[in-house]
């Protein structure tokens with residue numbers, strides 16, 4: 001059965017449809033002292049696939065509870081799908097005294113599962129931190145689906161070299177165009193500087209691709225640079241549309257017309273579902 005965390009209910013339903021596995025009933029409660037309880041309804045299956053994007057600390061707790069609840073209900077195998085894995089960007093102790101948060105989360109998640117799947121993590125070697133078999137799922141190709149077929153001399157561009165693989169996959173799935181990347185310097189958690197490349201974008205459609213839009217700073221700066229250089233239409237795409245705090249406003253003020261992502265994080269801009277690629281890996 002497919003068991004959904006509160007953060008991944010649309011994706012879990014799509015996954016149930018794609019795999020033919022039943023969607024379990026779930027309930028989420030909060031006690032007066034603030035504690036949470038995620039619980040599963042009638043459970044009749046050997047395998048439980050728990051699907052939960054850990055977009056918040058509460059979502060982490062809920063996931064651990066659902067893993068425990070399905071074992072308690074008799075699941076012999078538990079597979080945990082992390083469409084988006086939170087805390088994965090703190091993948092090193094960058095300053096003395098800091099934790100490797102991704103490792104701490106992976107250890108906790110490993111205790112309640114037999115296997116883990118996660119979609120386009122910030123660094124692919126995140127899988128090394130789990131003590132059970134863990135695999136990554138690449139959903140980048142799906143970002144080509146909502147693009148119009150009439151892109152003019154398209155450039156598929158990532159805001160930094162680290163995300164060029166996503167731009168290349170989207171270009172390949174789209175079936176034509178050029179790839180490119182910018183240089184990004186992070187000034188603070190919410191401020192970045194973007195240095196464009198020499199590629200001539202004047203009059204061309206540009207598809208900006210990244211793994212995640214968090215505060216929207218990276219994308220809004222990238223769009224500003226493209227507008228200065230006379231790009232035609234600019235499409236802003238990402239796998240994980242976190243869009244935290246005022247990210248939407250920032251993007252709108254930068255003149256972004258089209259922004260979309262997948263349902264690894266369920267947002268109004270989640271134009272495409274990762275259910276088919278997750279189902280394949282299941």
Ligand code: R5P
Nearest residue numbers: 211212213214215216217218
């Ligand atoms: C960083 O390396 C990531 O790939 C994203 O570019 C970054 O996390 C986006 O963050 P923000 O939207 O806050 O600029």
